[in-house]
Amino acid sequence: MPRAIVDITPAGQRPDEDPSLAVRNNGGVPPSAEPAPLGRREALLLLSFGGPEGHDDVMPFLENVTRGRGIPRERLEEVAEHYHHFGGVSPINDQNKALLAALEAELRSAGIDLPVYWGNRNWAPYVEDVWQQMADDGIQHAYVLATSAYASFSGCRQYHEDVARARAALTGDAAAPGGPTAEKLPHYFDADGFVRANADALAAALAALPAEVRDSTRLVATAHSIPDTMAAVAGPEGHAYEAELQAAAQQVVDRAAPGRPFDLVWQSRSGPPSVPWLEPDVNDHLEALAEAGEKAVVLFPVGFVSDHLEVIWDLDNEARETAERLGLVFARAATAGTHPAFATALRELLEERRAGGEPRLGTNCPASCCFVRRPPADTATNGRPPSG
Template identity: 55%
Template sequence: MSDARKPSSSGAAPYDALLLLSFGGPEAPEDVVPFLENVTRGRGIPRERLKEVGRHYFLFGGVSPINEQNRELLAALRKDFAGHGLDLPVYWGNRNWAPYLVDTLREMAADGHRRIAVLATSAYAGYSGCRQYRENLADALAVLAEEGCPALTVDKLRHFYNHPGFVEPMIDATVAALNELPEAVRPGARLAFTTHSIPDAMAETSGAPDDPARGTPGGAYVAQHLEVARLIAAAVAERTGVADRPWELVFQSRSGAPHIPWLEPDICDHLEAQHADGAPAVVMVPIGFVSDHMEVKYDLDTEAVAKAAELGLPVARAATVGADPRFTAAVRELVLERAATERGEGVSRCALGALGPSHDVCAVACCPNPRAARPAAAER
């Protein structure tokens, strides 16, 4: 943290609303294929293939948990803001399912809001975790402009992967997961920090290559995850008294063409390797996800747990942050921090570890679109 003073109590000005911006998910079986069509629009994927891809949603009744989890986070943010005297309305919009982003921004404009802070439910740098959200914001703003809506200014809050309000709940969750294991295997249990796999090329261009002062110059996606894993592993070692517990960053939820290199190892391959290496148990820690949505419930709780059972390898899975009060407090702090910065006030920027707080405004060349250049909001 810097030596500058903490955010003042003068409120969130110039912001007059906060937008919780998330991915979205189906809420009924008939929603699954249309939802996947939204996610994959422009890629020419046949409908029959989408039905196959959506099979894991059908295992859960065609309902993704993400929307209900966002409703919980929305309610928790509103409660936290009210409890701390922050008069800032909070709205929720999704990129790929109702409530759609453009509809929510239209509602915000109708309610008189003009300067909006945006919290994306993705903690890290990268195209799919940052720039794609900003592209969708630009698309929605363009639609509203065509409709004659008043102009809106949207500012995406900085990456929060190393904010204590995100890291500390994950530390507690990892210790709790270790305690779920049989006592005999706890001391030797290893940690597998999991996140969404992305293409190698996308990982290599994540960050701000034209302006290192604004973030890690390329390779930010992996570097930021490794930093969070290191922070959690060190804290868990101190809490449990096991100083040399092995850990590794692993990946999950690959969805691309097999001939394109994606980040590895996959969690199931990792479990096989750990079993072969004599690991007595593994705790899976989903640091790449804010809530227990489908990538966690299916790829970890279903597929990875089944693989571990097949191997006879004890596993446990740490909970995600969700609506933990420390996380909602962190969001409030991020809003006040950014507001103070926009007012020209000196302000402390809370972050753990060596990488420091992320940049507020993305560079134009940050996390480029791998398919074609597109306008993105909140950059310069």
Template identity: 85%
Template sequence: MPRATVDITPAGQRPDEDPSLAVRNNGGAEPSTEPAPAGRREALLVLSFGGPEGHDDVMPFLENVTRGRGIPRERLEEVAEHYHHFGGVSPINDQNKALIAAVEKELAAAGIDLPVYWGNRNWAPYVEDTWAQLAEDGIEHVYVFATSAYASFSGCRQYHEDIARARVSYGGGPTAEKLPHYFDTPGFVQANADALAAALASLPEDVRSTARLVATAHSIPDSMAAVAGPDGHAYEAELLAAAERVVAEAAPGRPFDLVWQSRSGPPSVPWLEPDVNDHLRALAAAGEHAVVLFPVGFISDHLEVIWDLDNEARETAEEVGLAFARAATAGTHPAFVESVRMLLQERRAGGLPRLGTNCPASCCFVPPRPARPASS
């Protein structure tokens, strides 16, 4: 099932010009500072990356993910083997279903009567199909919770583009606003801090107090990092801020490192470094004896966590003699689920929209690559 390809930029406008994606997705108006109008039919949409559901889905899914990025076929085949190791099924789908069920329960307990929908960028249920369902159900306005807590093209702007693509594909439908970045919300921090504390406790007692703490996040191209957020480099800054809060809560005063994982681009394109495996080797060479990885850049234990960390990084740690533990992601931790509800309530109550909701037109914009010349 190939992902739909539509032009989401109005004729005569550049993608980084006003009106911004946030304004266009909200029907031409900036996200409101006023409370949600009484009687408006609203919904919450959990918008995610998507993942295959079986062996036959794997390569078409990866082609959706990488379309237009020039990723070599050999790299796709290598990543496909990671999915095949787990039966061709990405764990992200069941994790999203579990998160939605937990959020529905949280909303009901708080007396919030709001339906929750699910849509994906790269696999079924595609956001375009979910959008059509929202419109058919009479929903007038959608609050979008993206399964990424941070700034960057892939972590924020692309979710705005997903909404725009769904609206263009349908020919309108509900207005929408994306919920803000949530890397620093108390619930997200608490969930990660509890997981880090549990991972530390799992280490042998003789290395527990000296184990090196290492935060991980998905690497992105340097060029993408440079334009993340209104002033650039917000991806790294937000990750550092989140990791600092998590460590302050779980292991006050302990030093930590922020490193990168799961890069997928060609070697000729510089991405954020160091890679987690290189960093583990450097730690061992420097005399460290134990490490705890906490993947603060992710919200669930999907494939890039359970393969890239639980398999590859663990093997590297074993090779260099490091005791190893990996903290869980936020998942359906009650504090994190509560934070989703609080983000929703924040926007429904009005007030100044934060970054992630009312992003400037040029925010996180990465110019498209020039087309490759045709071969003769």
């Protein structure tokens, strides 16, 4: 019987959330500015969202993701069809396994002897079970690599809370958590290897277009939409989510297509119509581009690490269909995935923390960072749950 993770959403928060949770995210151990002690048994944990592995997993998985939000059964069934379209299997799991293998190879090539584990928020392998395994293996400290490069509640703070929940599960006491101590690696949206991987993908997508439209093609960066209220507190100074995405997209374009303009738009909205979310939606933006006389578009999903279901469904299916209906020549760039430069960037991020580098946003977060109260569950009954 799959466990029920209470109200874990990619863009939501329990209404009784306490901002002081951020202080306890790493079990009361602040990120160190000193090199790791010699002899301490350490590990790297790849921490992700999770996804179903077959048709029978789909509804239990979606119930885990949306528990407590009051999402009607028919809305879950609608999103379930996205998964059933792909055999009930989310591609995110195989992508995480591939990234895990790439990280292990990268560490070996750099002479770093460090075990690598993988855990999820919403499906097996659950982070609680992996934390128990690390404890059984004698791991004393874990560096947590989340599969999100940016600030936001779901992309950063909630991963801190996943770790806090896993540590508390070992003892049954949140005030006295067990297992390895932990620190989350900082945001990596501006890491050279992440930018290079996305730039290479954008350059390849442009090169695949017909020559007659290549130089005039509109470049459009996409990322997961979040509620306006959440975007306003995503970071200690507010609006870090949008600012980080804008900066990353700019660096990608500067490297792949210097001097070209680009737009940053949003996809995968999952909230009720009554709650304002970041706009414009990618499909609405394609409509506007066509009305403005644009002939071709390349979407580059810089807001995502891998080509999981939200990327495939929302862009390769829905956005492509919109573009075809509008007569727009369409291409979609790949995500960073297992690009060698991306794996190198993640290894460098790990080495920075192990050497006692100055803690940065994503590792060292104030208690108020990314805190926002979600509307009561009964206001969310028209929301579309996530499909990632």
